[in-house]
Amino acid sequence: MMMKISVGVSNRHIHLNHSDLEKLFGVSYELTKAADLTQPGQFKCNETLTIKTNKSEISNVRVLGPTRLYTQVEISKTDAYKLGLNPPIRNSGDLIDSEEITIVGPKGEITTNGCIIATRHIHLSEEQMRYYKLENKETVNVLLPGSKGGIITNVYLKTAPNSFFELHLDTDDANAHMIKSGDIVEILED
């Protein structure tokens, strides 16, 4: 069975817990929605922040909502070189030994661990997992077409109810392979 999937490219972004949201934006502040993301309930905020290290900083980093139980900064390896960091490649929320980074907001700043390079991952539901016969897999390989194409490995399967079936790549993976959001690629069978 041919498994086609659309791509969503994730630029660097920040998830905040409630306590850090208040430290950065002030007490009782609430995130404001700029646009819905493809995954149900997730949204791009109007709010942006600056991320900073001793070496460098990057401004206008988008916050994604809603707040989570953990604060997490997802960057690319290209960003990591600029910032002088060496973040681990991790699934969301797996933050042990992640890199420390400073986040600067309009009302305050925090220095926290939680900086990672996100794993390549596919969002899908349990039903889609069964439909595509992927129940026994933790990762799959994906064929990216084009003149700078290839096969990417270690693409994690992340299930949640009502997931929108989509492959999420960071900007390094997307740019290396000349892939953009909305492109259709193919999950490979073993």
Added chain:
Amino acid sequence: MMMKISVGVSNRHIHLNHSDLEKLFGVSYELTKAADLTQPGQFKCNETLTIKTNKSEISNVRVLGPTRLYTQVEISKTDAYKLGLNPPIRNSGDLIDSEEITIVGPKGEITTNGCIIATRHIHLSEEQMRYYKLENKETVNVLLPGSKGGIITNVYLKTAPNSFFELHLDTDDANAHMIKSGDIVEILED
């Protein structure tokens, strides 16, 4: 036969023809060597230049020597987004319909076509081509190891006498796959 090869990562850089060298640096100017590159006769210069479009600019772009018959600016797709360009993926010197870009030097500036994203390529000699039984191929596939690894396709074979056997990747390909200069990877047989 296992074909191991070392990687050289190419950051954005500029090759100049003699006429453009003089426009940018002054009449009778000669490039000065900062360090030899791995390919015989090629060197990294002390000289850097700024590349510029209507949208943005990038400073401190290294010039590589010696001068060539053509001026060429090699950037990554990440750079291309920053500059608002859409350069084709090309082998060195294949500049028809390449993107126009402005190069700013200490004594003048030029606006020229010649901006490309370089193909992934392997430098090797005719003897190495025969040794590895690659004579009938224009491109190969290469296995990149690691937790963000994969297989890259359309890797061009470029022969020249005395070539140093090396795979050249741009920073997007390197960063996407968490590969750095000196890493050892594997050319795949069909």
